Amino acid sequence: MDNNPAMIPKPTLKLLRSLQQKKFRDQHGLFVVEGEKMVLELIDAGERMETKILIATAEWLKEHGNSFGTGIRVIESSMHDISKGSHLVTPQPVLALVKIPDEKDPSPVQGSGMALGFEAIRDPGNLGTVIRTADWFGIGEIVCSKDSVDQYNPKVVQATMGSLFRVRVRYVDLKQQLESWSGLGKPVYGTFLEGENIYEIPIEQSPLVLFGNESKGLSSELTPYVRRKITVPSFGSSKAESLNLASSVAVICAEIRRRGSMPLIQSGN
Amino acid sequence: MDNNPAMIPKPTLKLLRSLQQKKFRDQHGLFVVEGEKMVLELIDAGERMETKILIATAEWLKEHGNSFGTGIRVIESSMHDISKGSHLVTPQPVLALVKIPDEKDPSPVQGSGMALGFEAIRDPGNLGTVIRTADWFGIGEIVCSKDSVDQYNPKVVQATMGSLFRVRVRYVDLKQQLESWSGLGKPVYGTFLEGENIYEIPIEQSPLVLFGNESKGLSSELTPYVRRKITVPSFGSSKAESLNLASSVAVICAEIRRRGSMPLIQSGN
Numbered sequence: 001m002d003n004n005p006a007m008i009p010k011p012t013l014k015l016l017r018s019l020q021q022k023k024f025r026d027q028h029g030l031f032v033v034e035g036e037k038m039v040l041e042l043i044d045a046g047e048r049m050e051t052k053i054l055i056a057t058a059e060w061l062k063e064h065g066n067s068f069g070t071g072i073r074v075i076e077s078s079m080h081d082i083s084k085g086s087h088l089v090t091p092q093p094v095l096a097l098v099k100i101p102d103e104k105d106p107s108p109v110q111g112s113g114m115a116l117g118f119e120a121i122r123d124p125g126n127l128g129t130v131i132r133t134a135d136w137f138g139i140g141e142i143v144c145s146k147d148s149v150d151q152y153n154p155k156v157v158q159a160t161m162g163s164l165f166r167v168r169v170r171y172v173d174l175k176q177q178l179e180s181w182s183g184l185g186k187p188v189y190g191t192f193l194e195g196e197n198i199y200e201i202p203i204e205q206s207p208l209v210l211f212g213n214e215s216k217g218l219s220s221e222l223t224p225y226v227r228r229k230i231t232v233p234s235f236g237s238s239k240a241e242s243l244n245l246a247s248s249v250a251v252i253c254a255e256i257r258r259r260g261s262m263p264l265i266q267s268g269n
Numbered sequence: 270m271d272n273n274p275a276m277i278p279k280p281t282l283k284l285l286r287s288l289q290q291k292k293f294r295d296q297h298g299l300f301v302v303e304g305e306k307m308v309l310e311l312i313d314a315g316e317r318m319e320t321k322i323l324i325a326t327a328e329w330l331k332e333h334g335n336s337f338g339t340g341i342r343v344i345e346s347s348m349h350d351i352s353k354g355s356h357l358v359t360p361q362p363v364l365a366l367v368k369i370p371d372e373k374d375p376s377p378v379q380g381s382g383m384a385l386g387f388e389a390i391r392d393p394g395n396l397g398t399v400i401r402t403a404d405w406f407g408i409g410e411i412v413c414s415k416d417s418v419d420q421y422n423p424k425v426v427q428a429t430m431g432s433l434f435r436v437r438v439r440y441v442d443l444k445q446q447l448e449s450w451s452g453l454g455k456p457v458y459g460t461f462l463e464g465e466n467i468y469e470i471p472i473e474q475s476p477l478v479l480f481g482n483e484s485k486g487l488s489s490e491l492t493p494y495v496r497r498k499i500t501v502p503s504f505g506s507s508k509a510e511s512l513n514l515a516s517s518v519a520v521i522c523a524e525i526r527r528r529g530s531m532p533l534i535q536s537g538n
Contacts, residue, residue, distance in 0.1 A: 125394055129513045129515075129516060132509060132512070132516075133512060133513065133516050135507060135508070135509035136501075136503045136504070136507055136509040136511075136512050137503065137504045137507070138505035138506070138507050139504075159513075161509075161510065161511075161513075162509075162510070163509050166508060166509070199527050199530070232405075232523060233526075233530075234406065234407070235405070235407035235408075235526045235529075235530075236407035237407070238404060238406070238407050239404070239435060240401060240404035240405040240430075240431075240432050240435070241430065241431070242405075242430075243401070243402060243405050243519065244398045244401055244402065244428075244430075244515070244519075246398075246513070246515070246516060247398060247401075247402050247515060247516055247518075247519035248519070249516075250512065250513075250516035250517070250519050250520050251519050251520055251523040254501060254520040254523070254524070255523070257502075257504045258468050258524075260504075261468070261502075261504075
């Protein structure tokens, strides 16, 4: 506990606020996790996620005891002070500063398991939702091109609802990654508005499914690595231009998992 | 054109800014549509959407001519002034003030066609995405409980990507609506975490699918009207608590449309 129980020390507040920006997250190797649900998931996540500082109100700390493990600096603070450092519209009584995991092991992906790839995904809500969707459908691997939004952006973290602690997201040279995957024989599907109806074609298990930027789609640079172009069909005379990216990811993941679980119905695949 | 071509008149700027709040949208009967894509969709939408004021830069107006129909007040403005009134993080060179459609005809729903119902949907991004998804899957009708986020909230409008101009969203007493639909024999499905796997049960065509609040789910008040509880199954040993609401809507709509288009594969339904 700090000496003054109702205040966040000024340097800590300054640090906390700075972590809204990627530059400072990179510099300090830290990101922010806010809210009770998220912090409890964080504590559950175990070793991969190392909490450095936990800031909470006296009430919150009283209710949740001191079961935060050793090595965590706990700062008791008023809601007023938490609000000053919070990235949320409606601040909550607890937040944590967490070490960005040092993924030393970008092990050459085995080609086993289903994976998702994103080129220039830009909307933080989309990336966060996609990480949550991957978690729901048991997909442990996401790769993003380097110009994608950062997974530790506060809006991304919030939208994952804790799934960020379970799904590995790597920022890679997508072209190089695709070359290596193609070499390993991993089937690569790419989503295009003019792609084939996913319900009318066979889809191999354990594919990589590639999604393009929210407004531009997949670039011609990556197209040569796509084995098959797919799409989620619209219905009737819909005038909608496209589905939201995260919604499209959910539909495609659900369909691939449905087929995997129901080989008798889709015996042709 | 106004006298000073580079400025938005002060009262107009004040009006524009006030429309971020529901109270003032209701008072003036107006909402804001921002960005080139959205404004072009708006012009396409025809009679249902009545544009009152269009504000754009000289460059934008030069490029798009005067094909905005009669009765629209066109104000030429600098980007600087547009930025002062914009609700966007990255303002665009055009925006419009549009009359909220006067839906005089809340015609008793015929019980035909698929519909979506939402209880206390709160996140503007979710509602906007859901409207876009409904448009994609040819679902013309959405009903929301009265404590849901307003469809003319700027963040909702933006997330619909123009689908707001094609999908009808009504705010109703959900309980009463469900009573009337049940009386008409319309099948009502409700989404619950503990519901039946959607891939393992028959689903009638043209249902109403009911979704609960983002954190609380469906209330016990509405449960009696649900014919069958359904869920999107997770995969493997997923520890994720739930799917994002808009993602869950997309998966369920896609699956119902898939079955409707493929009667031979799902002949049991």
